Amino acid sequence: MTRDIRRLSERKRRGEELSAEELRWVVGAYTAGEIDDAAMAAWLMAVCCAGMTGEETWHLTDAMAHSGQVLDLSGIDRPTADKHSTGGVGDKVTLVATPVAAACGACVLKMSGRGLGHTGGTIDKLEAIPGLRTDLSPERLVGQAREVGLVVAAQSRELAPADGRMYALRDATGTVDSRALIASSIMSKKIAGGAEAIVLEVTVGSGAFMRDVEEARALARLMVELGRRAGRTVGAVLTDMNQPLGGAAGNAVEVEEAVTVLRGGGPADVREVSLTIAAWLLVAAGLHSKFDAALAAAAESVDSGAALEVFVAMVEAQGGDASSLERPLLGHQAPEVAEWGGEEAGVVARIDARGVGYAALAAGAGRRRKGDRGDPAAGVRLLRKEGDEVRRGEPVAIVLAASQERLGEALAELDAAISISERPPMPGPLIVETIPPGGSE
């Protein structure tokens, strides 16, 4: 085997398959600082250009998953479960699906990310709850999972550290766009997270990173295969992300909407996707054998208030002020608020998810550069969905902005994102495709 990153880059770019030992060496040597960033960046670009076989992707993922601690959840007596979404605009599914699954008997231990590009991040949203901490040690993660049945925290540095370094380098060097690298990054963290049952939500559409169904399907299949090879029970759901999910994009606005859904109200699409993901989590965890029964149980946990109770318990266990969940915008105030729309009557023909994501970012909800902190109160409220009628004088959206300047920018983004027409659009399905959970063959 070759222990020279330059030779491995040259071989990779010529389309050669690297061995398990070589891939383990790359991950180990980079994590240990024996391969410098420049040589690693060239190798990553060679992977972006030439791709990787399924075998190579598995060995890379396995090496990354074992580059640090792998959580041991064997002391938890309930079936353990985890989910992941490839991200979107208004995607608060984690905030609803995980307490639902926990309320139905699963133990959910999930590590989440921050906003990336035009998409929001669950950690940014959760941190809009006053006092809530997301930086938990591996011991606290497992302890809270055991006691509360639910923990949602930031990615721990102790888990899959190779991914942390590689991800930052990819972001800085334009080597993000590779199916093998995306899949290994996601799945190495899921494997290190330790849960038995994993459900992957792969978003597809203008507001997702995958715009094309073929591409999303290929990524979903690859990730499912990787998880199964690691001995986990894994399924995937492809969901539509052409218009934002629900009626809120931002931080506090999204928590507010998730809580409304957990109370039995809120937008139908958020409820549908969240209960679907939760139901597959229950099937994957072995708590139900049939999807329909799992879905009914999930709905029941919302209607009975059991799911909200678990969510509140999680917030309190992580130091959050649960009473804030009763207050509009969790008690935050947006300095500048303005309505969008009302000049034109007709039907909402298009609400472009990516455009709304940019509007929320412009309003101040996200980070524009590394280290920025988003404004918890900033975001966009959508009062209409695609296909809804609007009358003259009725606003379509409300912008909550961090400043007057940001308000103007956000309204301009909405001008580009939303269009009103005379004819209703042709809606596509919300759940595009499903790979039912299964283990390795």
Place this chain on the structure above:
Amino acid sequence: MTRDIRRLSERKRRGEELSAEELRWVVGAYTAGEIDDAAMAAWLMAVCCAGMTGEETWHLTDAMAHSGQVLDLSGIDRPTADKHSTGGVGDKVTLVATPVAAACGACVLKMSGRGLGHTGGTIDKLEAIPGLRTDLSPERLVGQAREVGLVVAAQSRELAPADGRMYALRDATGTVDSRALIASSIMSKKIAGGAEAIVLEVTVGSGAFMRDVEEARALARLMVELGRRAGRTVGAVLTDMNQPLGGAAGNAVEVEEAVTVLRGGGPADVREVSLTIAAWLLVAAGLHSKFDAALAAAAESVDSGAALEVFVAMVEAQGGDASSLERPLLGHQAPEVAEWGGEEAGVVARIDARGVGYAALAAGAGRRRKGDRGDPAAGVRLLRKEGDEVRRGEPVAIVLAASQERLGEALAELDAAISISERPPMPGPLIVETIPPGGSE
């Protein structure tokens, strides 16, 4: 235009053409330290994978050529000329062709490199002459060119500094093997060197970096095109590098052989290639309109001793001890000397140039790692060429080694490189192809 190296890497890897402004920005920002090594390495790998159009290669080359000083040779009243070789084993053509061209009326100002991989470097060879300096300032380069008519020095840091940084990064990151990057690296230095007439020697065969004639031809055409776009008169000669050129590979041994050729003796192949390159330099410089007349003048300059006189003048101008040229191995002593061959009688079927290069390296002639200095006395003398008969008891080669251990390694390399058989090999032409000098259309 995009001023984000990550976006440019992504676009390049998808096969998009970058604009002149974008390529100028990349070169300028990297040279200024605004793009870090990791992001640049990823960009270089994207170029290796996706290639570059002729337009892109030209804009890259032009930006690199103008990243520092461009020598102004307008004060020199003779036509200025420069040559370049893509390198080989035993390639001492510069040491013969440049004094010949200078003796015939051209002013030759050439910057050379050090050994790379299995190949030797002109600078390492020249430095085997006691006292000779190769690190000359731009002012001294031009001054000596004017006074002596010949200067051969190390690449100046003031010229094409972007290439210096990019070359080191490519070497460290496995991003060497790209026609566009090789051509722009070579031609940016030739353009910055300021000469009007340029002849490129592109080696092809086992001892060259190009093993395939098609590939060598494509590189030659690309470099000729780049030089012509810069307003220079440029030609190229493809030469065979399957067996070493001449009978010496190393440092002092090669200078010794070059001096023998300048005295009218020495191996026929060294004389043929060197006089051919010198003759094309004379045609490119406008000193002769016909190749045959130029070749006759070149031969005459050797036979009259005029070329050797210019070489000696150059050695003295650069502080070298010209009397060393009279002494075997320039007065150096190899600690260990041994013969190779003699056990078998027959015909020399193969002397693999790359293998002999490795043997010279093993003997101590080159650097194994950055910063090493080669041993001036180390190298290989070949007493036979392919097709020559050998009798039992007659050695085929002599190894001059820096130590007993290195002697053993070098002899083992020769075991792999040289084969004796009963039938003579089919020799190919020494001059494989020629692109006669010309300017831009």
